Amino acid sequence: MSAGQIRTHDPILDSIATTPLVSADAVSRTFTRGGIAVAAVRPTTCTVTPGMRVALTGPSGSGKSTLLHLFAGLDTPTAGSLSWPGLDGPPQGRPGVVGTVFQGPSLVPALDVVENIALPLLLAGVGEVDSAERADAAIRRLEIGELARRLPEEISGGQAQRVAIARVLASRPRLILADEPTGQLDHLTGERVMTVLLETADELGAALVVSTHDEQVARRLPHHWRMDDGRLLVEETS
Amino acid sequence: MITIWLHGLVRRRAGRLGVAAAGVAIAVALLASLGAFLASSQASMTARAVRDVTVDWQVQVQPGADPAAVLDTVRTTPGTQQAVPVGFGRADGLTATTGATTQTTGAAVVLGLPDTYRATFPGELRTLAGAARGVLLAQQTAANLGVAPGETITVNLPGGAATPLTVDGVVELPAANSLFQTVGAPAGSQPNAPPDNVVLLPEARWQDLYAPLTLATATPDGTHTQIHVARAHVLPADPASAFVQESGQARNLEAHSAGTAVVGDNLGAALDAARSDAAYARVLFVFLGLPGAVLAGLLTMAVAAAGAGRRRREQALARTRGVSTAQVLRLAAVEAGLVGLVGALLGLAAAAVVGWLAFGAVRFGATTASTVAWTAGSALVGLLIAAAAVLVPAYRDLRSATVVAARRTVASGPSRERAPWYARYGVDVLLLAGGGLLVWATTGTGYQLVLAPEGVPTISVSYWAFAGPALLWAGSGLLVWRLVEMSLRRRRLMGRAVRPAAGRLASTAAAMMARGRSPMARSIVLLGLALAFAVSTATFNATYQAQAEADARLTNGADVTVTESPGVRVGAETAAPIAAVPGVKAVEPLQHRFAYIGPDLQDLYGVRPDTITNVTGLQDSYFQGGSARALMSTLAAAPDSILVSAETVKDYQLLPGDLLNLRLQDTTTKQPVTVAFHYAGIVAEFPTAPKDSFFVANASYVAAKTGSGAVGAFLVDTGGHDVTGVAAQIRSRLGASASVTDIAHTRSTVGSSLTAVDLAGLTAIELGFALVLAAAAGGLVLFLGLTERRRTFAILTALGATRRQLRDLVTAEATVLTVGGLLAGAGVGWLLSQVLVAVLTGVFDPPPSTTSVPWLYLAGATVITLAGLGVATAGALRQGRRPPVAVLRDL
Incomplete structure (x- = not known):
């Protein structure tokens, strides 16, 4: 197996997984900055199957976020092919299929917490009443009721990440992609956020891919993928 | 550091700078164009006023005085170009026999004109039939007597003498009113009706006719000599100053003549009448021009405010890197200076083009001094607008945007639901009430905006009249702001209102607009005021044109x-x-x-x-x-x-x-x-x-x-x-x-008055800029507002929003802005139109019973506004096509 080609061998998950959620075949992504081509992701082949828990580690600028964005359908590969056989096609334009927790602020500034959580549901065509109920349930699940009517500018970074996770929970995706969800948080808050993320994934039965450069966070996930200079190098399964 | 910052601004924030500079350019261009208009207008104001004066002075030789001596005095008076004596004689009647019938008229006036008279005063006589010289009859006299050139009339002189004359020609006397004025009559008593019967004779024949009488009776009734004078029209461009100078010279001649001459000052009378017209022209400039310039300034500030968030972040970043507050201010000043300078240069260039196209001149003033003043003044206003738009917010942020202040905001939470301070204190209502009262008081009985009593050198302008419309303008804007805020706060109502455009995302759109209601209200107010500016200016102009047409129809x-x-x-x-x-x-x-x-x-x-x-x-x-x-x-x-x-x-x-x-x-x-x-x-x-x-x-x-x-x-x-x-x-x-x-x-006579000519020039500029302002206020502000929320749209896309859903959200916002702006523009525009017509009623002749609405122009303004909004919406949606992660990474 060449470097960058990943296969999972967990017998339990293998039995559950029937079809990969995401399948990347020699996918690469190159950006052009100031006339210079920068390879963010070099040809990579991998699959994410239902129920997987993956820690995607690597130094800053190694291509972790780009790979997650490619998985989420938010970016287009420069070469190679990307498919979502277990998701019935690309997730882009289909709210709720993939839940993404972004590295930076990702809440709509003009909407309060409840509205932010309900937003993907409304975009997915869920009715206003149902969306509100599911948003309330997610708020209760994450115990952030006191934030419900606050605007993003009125809450802290950790609270914002919990709200982003609540948003994922409410939309019940089959694949959760979290890009450095604890990157801007203190250790304790980061621990809590990771706990919530794992519990959410368990509750939904969703696959979870978390990019992080925090070894403690990575250790809480069974599968370890490592990226370096755009290459997916190491496969570890704890 | 300033150089690095400047370099970075130009390279990375060219769009932001360009748009702000464009706003400044509009304001500068409008002001400088108005300067060009005033230059063009003022340069010719006196010339236009005196253009139709046929005889500048009619100096009447007083009984007992020597006409030759008076003629000498007049000829040596500074400014006199030509002076010729004209004899005025009286006849008891005229008789003519044509065929079997004899016609006899009542009293007649017989004029004695020197040979050079027609060449010196070409506007005084117009030949209708026959010869241009010799014995001439006024048209009405010829009709009364039923004679034509070649036929004979008899002049019945006082004392019974009758002299037959063969008619050589029939003439019209276009300036009969001034020709037969009562020289020296008190101001206000003019004009007298000209005589029904007039005979014009060569000077020698008039002398033959009246010399015996003059010898017999020292001053036969009505027989006298006038010296008709053509003056060198070296006068100030402003009719008021020209009037003071001109009437002063006339009085000076009377003083020098020691009672032997009284001046009938036709030139002074024309300038006297024109100076109130000129004052109206200046008043119109203030009423119609200033709001446009203020609006352009507000537009620039709104444009700058649309990028305030990013500027604030950059400022905060600079401070975290150790840049002092003074340095941050200097950096903001550099940006303001750059925006102001580029905007001023662009605006002056645009004004030069406008001036050249409209008036055939690229000067911004009548004289070199006024050109420099207008150029510098316009550019300074541009710099001030840039400073107000960029520097002042930066200074305010430096003083108030602290972590403590942010925490206080978070802690106070519900404060964001409070109405703006002016709404809480009812400033808008107070302004409207005050404005209404002032308009009512200033347009009441006996109101005259410009008062220029005949013969009195001073002109008074009722400056209180400016305050009423100004307060109403400001009050209307604030009231619209309050109404928009109130409406946007009612999210259910707004949700229902935008459901046709936003569909299932109506409540989200309503929520987003409710939270962003302040910039939304600002945009609607700005668009409303720009449209109101277009509506009021166009309506005023159309009403003026309609009344000018009515005046022409009444006259003819x-x-x-x-x-x-x-x-x-x-x-x-x-x-x-x-x-x-x-x-x-x-x-x-x-x-x-x-x-x-x-x-x-x-x-x-x-x-x-x-x-x-x-x-x-x-x-x-x-x-x-x-x-x-x-x-x-x-x-x-x-x-x-x-x-x-x-x-x-x-x-x-x-x-x-x-x-x-x-x-x-x-x-x-x-x-x-x-x-x-x-x-x-x-x-x-x-x-x-x-x-x-x-x-x-x-x-x-x-x-x-x-x-x-x-x-x-x-x-x-x-x-x-x-x-x-x-x-x-x-x-x-x-x-x-x-x-x-x-x-x-x-129509050409009615439309050639100072006010008509100046109003035409002013409104040409105004109506053009009103369209630019309406398009800019709608399109530019919406585009910048949407651009500033690229992060929001990127997040929405990242969450799975389809292009159609993004379009629905943007369309909902554009619809609210459009409907709100159009309603505000129509309402405030109607109000201001009525007020303008009421306050400037002295401009109209006859006063209008209703205002005329220029539907075609307003339809054009609406189309342009909608086009601006459409382009802005399309541009914002085009930006949404970028991959959301790329947008989020860049922002």
């Missing part, structure tokens, strides 16, 4: 008017040959008589009430006590009804239905006959009627009671087509027996 009477010379008796049957002229659609006879009410002699117009409106328009505002149609119906139904002036009603305490006995001349017996009328209504204006008191009655009734259906004038309708050509044909058919005038000529 109809498309073409044939006025019979006094003494010529023709009946309604004369209409037939006029109606036969190609192009004539209808001819309406109009009687013109004189009637005594008590001791007062007034004009009386006999009309055919059923058909008068076939040839001329009668506005309801011309009448009181009923509409034009109703009062004409009254005249038709009750032929002894009569319409009288308001002054007559007041003077004679008349009530509707009152009997009114007027004395008219019986055509057969030439004796006054009492005719009974019944007062039916008030007439203030009527086609061909004078400005003062007159009567309008049923022509058949007048004819029956006076034994004559003689007609004074024929009103001719050509359907508005080729009025000049039709008038020429009628003129050639009727010869010198009647005066034929057309509305095209009258």
